[in-house]
Amino acid sequence: MSAQPVPQTNAQLARLDRKLTHLLAEEEKIREKLHKNLERQTALEKRRDELHRHATSLSPILILPTELLMQIFELSVFPEEYTAEEVECAAVCALALSHVCSRWRHISISMACLWSYVALNSSSMAMLDLFLLRSRKHPLVYCPSSAFDELMIAKQVNVLRDGALPRLKALICSGTTPTVTFMLRMLQWQMFPNLRVLELQGGGDQCTILSFGARRRMHTLSMLTHIRLAHIVLDVMPICQLPSLRSLHVSDSPLLCSSLAHAPRLSMLCAHLSRAPNLETLTMDNYDLVVDVNLGSPHEGALEAVNLPLFPSEPPIISQTEVAHLRNFHWYHCPPKDLWRLFHYISMPVLTHLELSLQVVTSRIRLRWGDRSVPMRPGTPHALHGISAVICFDQLQHLSLECRDLPGLNLATRKFLFPNLRSLDLAFIPREEDAFNLRSFPALGEPGSVFREPRMPNLTSLGLSRFTLSLNTMIMYLGYMPNLKTLTLDTCPGAAHIVQSMAYQVPNSSRRWSCPRLERMVLIGCDDVTSANLTDVLFARKKQAEAGPATQASVSGRVIKPLRRKVKAPTAGCESPHPPDYGTNNQSGISAIKSIRIQECVLISHDDCAALSKLFDIEYTYEP
Numbered sequence: 055m056s057a058q059p060v061p062q063t064n065a066q067l068a069r070l071d072r073k074l075t076h077l078l079a080e081e082e083k084i085r086e087k088l089h090k091n092l093e094r095q096t097a098l099e100k101r102r103d104e105l106h107r108h109a110t111s112l113s114p115i116l117i118l119p120t121e122l123l124m125q126i127f128e129l130s131v132f133p134e135e136y137t138a139e140e141v142e143c144a145a146v147c148a149l150a151l152s153h154v155c156s157r158w159r160h161i162s163i164s165m166a167c168l169w170s171y172v173a174l175n176s177s178s179m180a181m182l183d184l185f186l187l188r189s190r191k192h193p194l195v196y197c198p199s200s201a202f203d204e205l206m207i208a209k210q211v212n213v214l215r216d217g218a219l220p221r222l223k224a225l226i227c228s229g230t231t232p233t234v235t236f237m238l239r240m241l242q243w244q245m246f247p248n249l250r251v252l253e254l255q256g257g258g259d260q261c262t263i264l265s266f267g268a269r270r271r272m273h274t275l276s277m278l279t280h281i282r283l284a285h286i287v288l289d290v291m292p293i294c295q296l297p298s299l300r301s302l303h304v305s306d307s308p309l310l311c312s313s314l315a316h317a318p319r320l321s322m323l324c325a326h327l328s329r330a331p332n333l334e335t336l337t338m339d340n341y342d343l344v345v346d347v348n349l350g351s352p353h354e355g356a357l358e359a360v361n362l363p364l365f366p367s368e369p370p371i372i373s374q375t376e377v378a379h380l381r382n383f384h385w386y387h388c389p390p391k392d393l394w395r396l397f398h399y400i401s402m403p404v405l406t407h408l409e410l411s412l413q414v415v416t417s418r419i420r421l422r423w424g425d426r427s428v429p430m431r432p433g434t435p436h437a438l439h440g441i442s443a444v445i446c447f448d449q450l451q452h453l454s455l456e457c458r459d460l461p462g463l464n465l466a467t468r469k470f471l472f473p474n475l476r477s478l479d480l481a482f483i484p485r486e487e488d489a490f491n492l493r494s495f496p497a498l499g500e501p502g503s504v505f506r507e508p509r510m511p512n513l514t515s516l517g518l519s520r521f522t523l524s525l526n527t528m529i530m531y532l533g534y535m536p537n538l539k540t541l542t543l544d545t546c547p548g549a550a551h552i553v554q555s556m557a558y559q560v561p562n563s564s565r566r567w568s569c570p571r572l573e574r575m576v577l578i579g580c581d582d583v584t585s586a587n588l589t590d591v592l593f594a595r596k597k598q599a600e601a602g603p604a605t606q607a608s609v610s611g612r613v614i615k616p617l618r619r620k621v622k623a624p625t626a627g628c629e630s631p632h633p634p635d636y637g638t639n640n641q642s643g644i645s646a647i648k649s650i651r652i653q654e655c656v657l658i659s660h661d662d663c664a665a666l667s668k669l670f671d672i673e674y675t676y677e678p
Contacts, residue, residue: 120161123161124165127151127162131144131167132144132167133171136226136253137226137253138173138228138255141173141226142173142199144171144173145172145173148162151168166190167192168188169185169189170185170193170194171194172186172196173195173196173198173226179209182210193221193222193223193248194218195222195224195226195251196225196226197224197225198210198233207233207236219246220245220247222246222248223248223250223251224249224250224251224253225246225253226253226254227254228253228255228284229255234254234255234286237254238290238291241291241292242292248277250277250278250279250280251278251279252281252282253280253283254282254283255285255286275294275295275296275298278296278298279298279299279300279301280300280301281296281299281301281303282301282304283304284306285305286304287304287317287318287322288304288318288322289318289319291326293326294329295329296326296329296330297331297332299330300333300334301335302326302330302333302335302336302337303335303337304338304339305337305338305339305340306318306339306341317420318341318342318343318344319346320343320344320346320347321346324347327400330377331378332379333377334380334381334382335380335383336377336380336382336383336384337384337385338385339384339386339387342420343396344422345420345422346421347370347372347399348372349371349373374400374401375401376400376401376403377400377401377402378403379404380404380405381405381407382405382406383405383407383409384409385409385410386409386411387411387413388410388411388413389412389413389417390413390415390457390461390463390465390466391415391462391465392419393410393412393466394445394470397445402447403448405449405450406450407452408452408454410454410455411483412457412462412463413458413462415459415461415462415465444469444506445469445470445471446470446471446473447470447471447472448473448474449474450472450475451475451476451477452475453475453478454479454481455467455480455481456482456483457481457482463480463504464503467504467505467506469506470506471506472505473507474512475510475512476514476515477514477515478510478516478517479516479518479519479542480498480504480517480518480519482496482519482520483520484520492522492545492547495521495546496521497522497523497524497527498522498523499527501527501530508530508534510534511535511536511537513535513537513538514538514539514540515538515539515540516531516538516540517541517542517576519542520544520545520546522547522548523543523548523549523552525551528555532568532569533568536571537571538569538571538572539572539573539574540572540573540574540575540576541569541572541574541576542578543577543578544576544579545579546580548582549580549583550582550583550587553577553580553587553588554591555568556568556569556572556575556591556594556595557591557593557594557595567598570643570644570645573647573648575647575650575651576650576653577650577651577653577658578651578653578654579653579655581655581656581657582657584658585657585658585665588650588658588666589666592646592647592670592672595645596647596670599643600646646670647670648672648673649673649675650663650673650674651674651675651677652674653676653677654677660676660678
């Protein structure tokens with residue numbers, strides 16, 4: 055009985071073996087089919103990648119030569135100016151370029167200049183180390199985030215001190231008072247052999263910034279070319295020689311200057327200017343100077359303004375500071391009645407551009423007297439002894455005056471002479487509530503009330519903004535400017551009469567035209583000027599110009615004689631294109647208008663300008 059199941063078991067085993075063999079054969083076929091599918095898939099993927107690379111290679115940006123792509127990277131990263139926003143944008147742009155594709159990443163990492171802008175909002179030291187590593191030995195621009203506290207900046211400075219601090223070419227800091235104080239201390243104790251740009255913007259209480267410790271003389275910053283201080287008085291800067299400094303910009307707010315004990319001192323300004331012999335541009339924006347020294351002949355051993363004490367009675371005496379290479383001076387929010395005093399303390403013999411934005415006439419320079427200040431007034435110890443009250447700017451070519459009231463404009467330049475002035479801009483700054491009220495614009499005073507010497511024979515450009523113009527007054531101005539070539543009127547009520555006067559000779563004088571050499575007119579926001587006014591001017595002057603000098607000179611029927619009084623020749627180095635006739639009638643000819651610019655003049659359309667251009671063959675620019 056036990057041997058009977060054996061044949062049945064063997065039969066079952068045989069059937070199972072046949073099934074397994076069949077399954078194995080099917081598996082082998084499936085494996086072969088799968089292998090073929092995988093090979094086909096691999097081939098298709100390879101073909102797809104080739105087609106993709108070929109398609110992407112057709113893009114112009116990807117077929118550019120490496121050298122040209124590097125130049126594009128530099129232009130896209132480099133900031134236009136060293137400000138906190140621009141430098142931070144440059145750092146972010148460098149990171150973005152390295153995450154586009156493998157080729158861009160390789161190129162961007164190889165360019166050390168792209169990683170020289172260290173301006174990070176992240177407090178991670180790893181990111182700082184990354185920029186320092188990729189910048190290699192390239193000069194650095196360091197701009198800590200304004201959100202960093204003094205401790206965070208100290209940690210980053212410790213990292214920079216290990217070989218990177220001497221590479222700094224620009225230091226830009228904007229933050230709280232402790233942060234700026236730390237930067238001032240670092241400037242005092244560290245050496246920066248390659249520093250070229252220094253920009254500091256403070257905040258908080260100015261007294262805190264001033265209490266960082268005793269002033270110590272710095273090492274010479276031989277490479278520094280630009281200093282910009284905002285909300286920080288120049289007094290807190292350590293004293294050092296600045297042989298390469300070209301630009302100095304200082305600004306302060308009235309809030310910080312309300313503490314008069316810590317207001318900027320004139321003596322410190324003179325001390326820093328005396329150590330910057332090659333300074334070319336000086337800008338003071340809302341920088342309320344306090345006069346703490348007197349001007350006179352120095353005693354034995356020239357006094358240094360930096361060591362002057364706070365005087366309890368008579369102010370110390372210093373000699374005049376000369377800035378031999380200063381060519382551009384901008385003073386915004388200056389007192390019109392006392393601004394001339396600064397030019398006695400500081401001599402600017404080669405000044406060519408002067409921009410003054412005047413305060414109201416009641417604002418005065420203040421004097422530091424012990425621990426308090428008093429307003430400037432006659433009889434104070436700060437009299438200017440032994441110096442002429444008239445200042446002559448022999449080299450000045452461009453003058454810009456902005457006033458907030460007419461008395462301030464009439465007093466600002468009464469002690470100045472401009473014998474070689476080429477360009478003059480006068481503007482009125484209305485109150486905010488009267489910005490669009492044309493009736494609030496004052497009438498421009500006569501030239502004799504504004505300038506000590508109104509005759510300007512070399513002037514070629516005149517710009518007036520937000521003044522109510524009177525025809526008689528403007529005839530007087532233009533009569534003193536015989537060589538005027540460009541006239542700009544910006545939002546000036548009464549401009550239509552002035553423009554119309556260019557089409558005929560001066561009233562009560564049959565021998566003289568207004569602006570005989572005028573070639574360009576710029577009208578901005580002059581709503582009373584019409585295209586008919588321009589047509590009359592262009593037609594009359596073109597006709598007179600085509601008539602020739604001989605016909606023009608014989609209009610009056612009499613010979614025009616020159617003035618008997620001899621005119622002083624212009625200063626050497628400022629050649630005049632025409633002899634200085636000081637507004638006489640000795641005119642050699644009338645010039646035709648060659649160019650006009652119309653902007654926001656409601657009574658003049660673009661079609662009007664195009665018609666005038668075609669009719670009189672002139673160039674025009676129209677901005678609605």
